[in-house]
Amino acid sequence: SEQARYAVVGNPIEHSLSPRIHTAFAEQTGESLVYERLLAPLEGFRDSVERFFAEGGAGLNVTVPFKQQAWETAGRHEPRAARAGAVNTLWRETDGTLVGDNTDGAGLVRDLRVNNGVTLAGARILVLGAGGAVRGILEPLLKEAPAEVVIANRTLARAEGLRDLFGDTGAVAASTFEALLGPFDVIINGTSASLQGELPPLPGGLVNPATVCYDMMYSQAETAFNAWARQQGSGLRLDGLGMLVEQAAESFLKWRQVRPDTGPVMAMLRPD
Ligand code: NDP
Structure with a gap:
């Protein structure tokens, strides 16, 4: 079967550590997925998100400056994201509803x-x-x-x-x-x-x-x-x-129903 596709969307996005973090989580847990960077135009966040999911994407992380727009784009919010007015994690339910969560x-x-x-x-x-x-x-x-x-x-x-x-x-x-x-x-x-x-x-x-x-x-x-x-x-x-690694693990848990061990990934990003 085809690998599940995930991405982090932002602008700028080239310096994001999320692809390294999630790829390491996938290797550690044996989950089959790819995780990429998605640069959305400043005026085109919603289009980018809709295209990503229409093309079969499984989930998105959202970073600066789109977390508030991500909240507006979601059709349903997890309780901890409802009041925050900001969303950093998106996925699509089987009925097509776009769900927004905030794992920060x-x-x-x-x-x-x-x-x-x-x-x-x-x-x-x-x-x-x-x-x-x-x-x-x-x-x-x-x-x-x-x-x-x-x-x-x-x-x-x-x-x-x-x-x-x-x-x-x-x-x-x-x-x-x-x-x-x-x-x-x-x-x-x-x-x-x-x-x-x-x-x-x-x-x-x-x-x-x-x-x-x-x-x-x-x-x-x-x-x-x-x-x-x-x-x-x-x-x-x-x-x-x-916090960055832990919010990623929390998103990974929501998407894949398995919690990665964050310690080794923290050590990889900051060897000391
Ligand atoms: P926002 O632009 O939404 O908010 C900026 C805040 O900083 C406002 O409260 C603003 O005050 C204040 N501020 C900006 N410049 C100054 C200054 N010179 N002196 C005093 N206050 C100032 O940014 P975010 O909330 O999205 O991001 C804030 C920080 O959190 C960033 O550094 C970001 O990288 C970090 N972050 C880290 C995460 C992690 O996983 N580690 C996750 C999310 C964010 P005012 O209201 O007066 O303008």
């Missing part, structure tokens, strides 16, 4: 809790940013029953919007960066400031030695946020590579 939050929670032993229950958590990435992680984070999640954003109104959207699922507050009062147990950077090597204007006192700092961005070199966290004395600083 599950990936983050698993990387923190399982891979790094971080306690989220009862924790005071600070989330920096209020964009698409943060929308995807709030519900899974709140499911872990933290004491509080404070969302801080440059544009306060966007943080307040997310507080109002997710506030019924746990204790959620909105803040400017300047008004933050630490310390926090966990600080998650979901701003795109790191991409430009920049840092939000954070006050002192947010970090103590037990504070876990997590940058959703990843790079070979230390990120600007993690350098700040080190200078503030954080004892555990993580970047988003673990």
